Amino acid sequence: MEKIVLVGGSGYFGQAIIRHLKDQYHFVVLTRRPIASKHPNVETIVWNPTNLEESWVSAFEGAKAIINLAGESVNGRPTAAHRARVLRSRVETTQAIGEALKHVKVLPELWINASAIALYPYTQTQDWDEDTNLRNHDFMGTVCQRWERAFAEAKPARVRGITMRISLILGEEGGVLPRLNALTKLGLGGKQGSGEQYISWIHEIDACRAVEFFLVHPETEGAYNLCSPEPLPNAIFMQQLRKRHGMWLGLPTPAIAMRIGGWLIGTDADLVLNSQRVVSKRLPQAGFHYCYPSFG
Numbered sequence: 001m002e003k004i005v006l007v008g009g010s011g012y013f014g015q016a017i018i019r020h021l022k023d024q025y026h027f028v029v030l031t032r033r034p035i036a037s038k039h040p041n042v043e044t045i046v047w048n049p050t051n052l053e054e055s056w057v058s059a060f061e062g063a064k065a066i067i068n069l070a071g072e073s074v075n076g077r078p079t080a081a082h083r084a085r086v087l088r089s090r091v092e093t094t095q096a097i098g099e100a101l102k103h104v105k106v107l108p109e110l111w112i113n114a115s116a117i118a119l120y121p122y123t124q125t126q127d128w129d130e131d132t133n134l135r136n137h138d139f140m141g142t143v144c145q146r147w148e149r150a151f152a153e154a155k156p157a158r159v160r161g162i163t164m165r166i167s168l169i170l171g172e173e174g175g176v177l178p179r180l181n182a183l184t185k186l187g188l189g190g191k192q193g194s195g196e197q198y199i200s201w202i203h204e205i206d207a208c209r210a211v212e213f214f215l216v217h218p219e220t221e222g223a224y225n226l227c228s229p230e231p232l233p234n235a236i237f238m239q240q241l242r243k244r245h246g247m248w249l250g251l252p253t254p255a256i257a258m259r260i261g262g263w264l265i266g267t268d269a270d271l272v273l274n275s276q277r278v279v280s281k282r283l284p285q286a287g288f289h290y291c292y293p294s295f296g
Helices: 013-023 052-061 080-101 141-153 175-187 204-216 234-244 255-265 284-286
Strands: 003-007 025-033 042-046 064-070 110-116 160-166 168-171 201-203 222-226
Touching: 003 013, 013 025, 013 168, 013 204, 025 064, 042 052, 042 160, 052 080, 080 141, 110 141, 110 168, 110 204, 141 160, 160 204, 168 204, 175 201, 204 222, 222 234, 222 284
Parallel strands: 003 025, 003 064, 025 042, 064 110, 110 160, 160 222, 168 201
Antiparallel strands: none
């Protein structure tokens, strides 16, 4: 059975990928904290990307692919210390993988490295796709640019590389959707801020299927947006959630209330208030078909 090294596999997306593919591949999960798995095709190695150690460097030997999702959660109070951890965790982990591969005799066929659609400028008026050369120069845009630059510099020339620019992943097992469902059921599922800002999203199953698509299609290479074809304004998105739960009432949350509340509970309201209208041009062109192209 072919081996996949999943770096940062203890998070929501990493666990979803394992559930989706664990019967097809043997997963070696590199993580800072152990995760329990009773499945025979999943093993965990605790690693520290600041120290090259044989215990984890050897995991890359002869792997079919590396999938790197590691990074400090962006969902935190936007202090200077938190932002430094967000940037450092992404860049240093990518660099550490590149250093480890210098000690590997049989290189992996493929290295899939995460990024995010925050790379693109915020807009409400047009869709951005992979051909868009404009870049966002706020904090998260800068993080994505430095993250992708680190990947380009660390990846060996003989290894096929995929950059996944990930949008909001929606699934019932984790991420943001369960929290939004809970708010909606409490009557708090109204628009957030103006409601005009766009949400780019992808269903968990389609996100995992995209990873599988990259694994089995050797012609795929470069950057791909992991987004559905239909980004939605926040107000419509929340309306669809209310409809899903049979809720006619949905109290709106003004932007100022979101910023104050976000600071109090330790989260960044801009993650919801910024308008991200991004789609994928390259995935459909490569032959990928969405199971969930529409929300609702």
